[in-house]
Each structure stands twice: as structure tokens, then as C-alpha cells.
Amino acid sequence: MSNQSESKIYKSIDKKAVKTWIIGRSIVSIIIIAVYISVMYLFVIPKFGHILMLKYAIYILALIIIVISILESFIWPFLEYKQWRYGIFEDKIELIKGIIIRQRVIIPISRIQNLKIEQGPIQRIYEITSVNIITAGGYHEIPAITLEEAEKITENLKRIIEIGEKNE
Known part of the structure; x- marks a missing residue:
């Protein structure tokens, strides 16, 4: 692509x-x-x-x-x-964020160890949640998405990870 x-x-x-x-x-x-x-x-x-x-x-x-x-x-x-963007591709996740210092974080899907959906009390009121992506190198977050979107993302990533493990 x-x-x-x-x-x-x-x-x-x-x-x-x-x-x-x-x-x-x-x-x-x-x-x-x-x-x-x-x-x-x-x-x-x-x-x-x-x-x-x-x-x-x-x-x-x-x-x-x-x-x-x-x-x-x-x-x-x-x-x-206005700066926050994320993209989920077949082999990586990209997070683009930052105001003064713009960051583009690329997370190889093969490095993901754990996925969590978290929702704090204020997020619960506004019906949004965050997806936490844990790798050996650290912790990354896609903040403020709908619960439906968070579940789609985690299921999609789990599927991609399982396919990658089967191909190894």
C-alpha cells in the first residue's frame, strides 16, 4: 500500500x-x-x-x-x-499525536503483547473508552474512541496476531 x-x-x-x-x-x-x-x-x-x-x-x-x-x-x-490520528494496518499501528513536538509512533503488530480496553469515570459519562497497547518496549494508547470501535480494534488486532502466529 x-x-x-x-x-x-x-x-x-x-x-x-x-x-x-x-x-x-x-x-x-x-x-x-x-x-x-x-x-x-x-x-x-x-x-x-x-x-x-x-x-x-x-x-x-x-x-x-x-x-x-x-x-x-x-x-x-x-x-x-486536532493532532491526534491513528491508523491500523496489516503489519503495524501508527499513532500521530503532539502539539509542539509531533510524534509518529509505529508499533509492529508482531510486537504486541497485550491489549486492554479501559474506561475511566469521566469517559463512562461520555460513552468513550481507550485501547491500551502493551509491547515489550512500552505502553501506547488510542484514547477517546467509542466502545464499539475499541472492541472492533481489539478483535481485529487479535485476529491479525493469530494469523501471524500461525504463519510462523
């Missing part, structure tokens, strides 16, 4: 990924900000609050954490969704 025709076979993840990423990352951001504020106001400011430079540093760091949290929670999911 040529590169040009393969590129047409790449699929996007489900649009609901954006919502689940926003919710999940917002929860994490709120926890991080709450811990930071608690530590600063309970421990650091009471002891060292008289040092003006330290006070300014604490506020500047808080501002940086909030800005990064807003970007990570509300901007990044839209950009990330």
Missing part, C-alpha cells in the same frame, strides 16, 4: 475527548492550585511573610500556575484533538 493511500485510512479520535480532557485536567488543576495556596498560606507566608521579595515570588508563581492550568485545561485539549 502506498503512503498516499495509507494517509486516507487514518482515523480521528472521538470529539468527546475534548470534553473529557477539559473536565479531567480542570480537576487536576484545581487540586494543584488548592495545594499550592494551602501550603503558601499555612506554612510559608506565616513564617517568611515579612520578606517582601518572597511574597512577590509566591504571587508570581501562583499566577504562572494559574495561567499554565488554564492553557492545559481549556486550550490544549482543542489543539491536541
Whole structure:
């Protein structure tokens, strides 16, 4: 199969990924900000609050954490969704992802050791799931696809792996 025709076979993840990423990352951001504020106001400011430079540093760091949290929670999911693609071919799986650093991960099907379908609580609400692909070299994920699509992918990959094992 040529590169040009393969590129047409790449699929996007489900649009609901954006919502689940926003919710999940917002929860994490709120926890991080709450811990930071608690530590600063309970421990650091009471002891060292008289040092003006330290006070300014604490506020500047808080501002940086909030800005990064807003970007990570509300901007990044839209950009990330637009970049995420996956393709499943007869001999490999390709994952294309990344915003600043674009990654193209190629997983030979013969290297797959385990397949898992996982669904977190936020994914369950939005009726999407993830397929985890485990190889000797690591762990890869196709996030935010429908359960039906995840089951098709795992069954198809199992079939391809079984055919490959019979041919060896």
C-alpha cells in the first residue's frame, strides 16, 4: 500500500475527548492550585511573610500556575484533538499525536503483547473508552474512541496476531 493511500485510512479520535480532557485536567488543576495556596498560606507566608521579595515570588508563581492550568485545561485539549490520528494496518499501528513536538509512533503488530480496553469515570459519562497497547518496549494508547470501535480494534488486532502466529 502506498503512503498516499495509507494517509486516507487514518482515523480521528472521538470529539468527546475534548470534553473529557477539559473536565479531567480542570480537576487536576484545581487540586494543584488548592495545594499550592494551602501550603503558601499555612506554612510559608506565616513564617517568611515579612520578606517582601518572597511574597512577590509566591504571587508570581501562583499566577504562572494559574495561567499554565488554564492553557492545559481549556486550550490544549482543542489543539491536541486536532493532532491526534491513528491508523491500523496489516503489519503495524501508527499513532500521530503532539502539539509542539509531533510524534509518529509505529508499533509492529508482531510486537504486541497485550491489549486492554479501559474506561475511566469521566469517559463512562461520555460513552468513550481507550485501547491500551502493551509491547515489550512500552505502553501506547488510542484514547477517546467509542466502545464499539475499541472492541472492533481489539478483535481485529487479535485476529491479525493469530494469523501471524500461525504463519510462523
